[in-house]
Amino acid sequence: MSAEAPHVLVVDDEADLRELLVITLGRMKLQATAADSLSTAKQRLKEAHYDLCLTDMNLGDGTGLELLQFISQYCPTMPTAVITAYGSMKTATDAMKYGAYDFIAKPVALDRLRQLIEDGLGINEVEEHHEEEDNLIGDAPSMVALKSQVRKLARSQAPIYISGESGSGKERIARLIHTLGPRREKPFVAVNCGAIPSELMESEFFGHRKGAFTGAVEDRKGLFREADGGTLFLDEVADLPLHMQVKLLRAIQEKSVRPVGEAKEFQVNLRILCATHKNLEDEMEEGRFRQDLFYRLNVIEAHVPPLRERREDIPKLVRHILDRLSQAWEIPPPSVSSDAVNAIGNYAFPGNVRELENTLERALTLCDGNTILPEHLRLPSNRSGLASNRSSTSTSPPPIRPSEQSLEEFLQEIEKQEILKALDTTHWNRTAAAKKLGMTFRSLRYRLKKLELDRDDDETDDNE
Structure with a gap:
């Protein structure tokens, strides 16, 4: 057998099962070393390097949980799987909390055992993906x-x-x-x-x-x-x-x-x-x-x-989100004014990172230049745009959101209806519709695409 073959430690106080495991590992072209007790297993781990450990929960002079504690201290990178009595889900659960990557129940099915071993050895082959x-x-x-x-x-x-x-x-x-x-x-x-x-x-x-x-x-x-x-x-x-x-x-x-x-x-x-x-x-x-x-x-x-419990991360999140959006839209990354930074910092963001992403995406579409201002954010404490364009004398009550509809879906539906109304009024002249809605043509074009309202037959008015 090749000296480079992965080395597996088998720990079980039952001779028959121990022998079955060693034979199975040999057929898989793996090296196998056996230990019949907790104390012997600890000694083996001190003497040699192993790529994987299979251990029973009952070891005569101790338990598999004790061995897992020892492994977590002395061999923390070695994957370990446990063998449990059939139906002992609590035991298996405890083992995983102590660091086992998986478990197998008795009687041991050989196809399941082979998969368990392959999964464990696969853990050692994982490269570091810091990116x-x-x-x-x-x-x-x-x-x-x-x-x-x-x-x-x-x-x-x-x-x-x-x-x-x-x-x-x-x-x-x-x-x-x-x-x-x-x-x-x-x-x-x-x-x-x-x-x-x-x-x-x-x-x-x-x-x-x-x-x-x-x-x-x-x-x-x-x-x-x-x-x-x-x-x-x-x-x-x-x-x-x-x-x-x-x-x-x-x-x-x-x-x-x-x-x-x-x-x-x-x-x-x-x-x-x-x-x-x-x-x-x-x-x-x-x-x-x-x-x-x-x-x-x-x-x-x-x-x-939640985002409110890590507010110190918001500036870095803002920069990351804006850079990602700018790259996707093939535009220069915008700057954020100090007033906009303060507005973001003072808002609770009950919708967490998703709401922050939506807010910045909206701000980027509303931004005419290369600087995001507070009015582009449209935060609840600083509403502007469509709502402010309505007559101050209007007494129409706000629409009621159905209980089964999320706030995000509700607001998106309102936005969709407002855009459709403007497009119908201007006979789908998008340049005129954008002016009527008080937004840039680029903003309207993006929203039409996002809301799946863009049409292939209305390109005649697309002069920016």
Whole structure:
């Protein structure tokens, strides 16, 4: 056997299982060293370097958790997986919190064991992707701690629950965990659980066979199989109905799915990340979220701080967002006036980073020159533009936002209607419409594209 073959330490007090693991590793062209107790394992780790460790939880003179603590202190970069008794989910969860990247239940299935080993060795092959971490802007203490946690979580295969307010960047954290981990070459599939109609959820998640129900005109793999080998990100997981939570739990535990109308099951190997702006513990206590699913998904929690708790990061975020937008629009990066800087600094941004991005995107479209002023920001405390152009004598009440519509969607709909009204009045002369709306032609052109209102047959008036 080549001296360069990865070296695996097998720790188990059962001779039969220990021998099975060593034989399996040998067939995979890997070096294997066995230890029959906690004390022997510690001695082996002091004497030689190992690329991976497989350990049982019961070791005669100690436990796998004790070995994980030793490894975290003396071999922190070595991936470790644990072997647990069947159904001991709490034990497996505890092991992951102590640093294990994954677990396997007894009786050990050889195909699952091989996948576990390949996943662990893949962790060691991950290169340092510091440029990816640069996408996580901020030097506030809470962000420094989050960056450090993300690097650690990327090595693990444990399910992660990402908590945080709407717009704080939960999906960005999920993508970063995926990109920095051994699954980075495989798919990252994100789904908003609250956006899928209840009657279509099973088909959306697990797929269906052609003809399984009305409208099933072709086979569909489903999100689980699309993410096979990679990461499935369940955003707004608290919005899943209870009947779907049961099926989701089974798919996660069994690592297999059965498409609607299909007789057989398909094995899947993926990592589950989830997020919600709701408090999952409160949802569980109110009976809206299953306790067993909560503990299965919430192995480790990563909290994304709201923007108001890291205000010192706002200047750097502003510069980063404006540079990115300017590059995309192929225009020189604008400067921001001191008054605009103060206005941004004094605003609470309840919509967090997403609201800041939308605010700066709007300001850039309204900015005639190369300097963003307070009036371009259109912050609630400094409203201008369309609202100020209305007659001061108007007594029409403001429109009422439907309870199921987000504030962002509501405001976008108002903007869309105002633009359509101006375009209809000017017979779709966009230059005249822009003047009527009190904005630049460039701003109107951008908004038409964003709102998907641009037409191919109205180019005659596009003289800037």
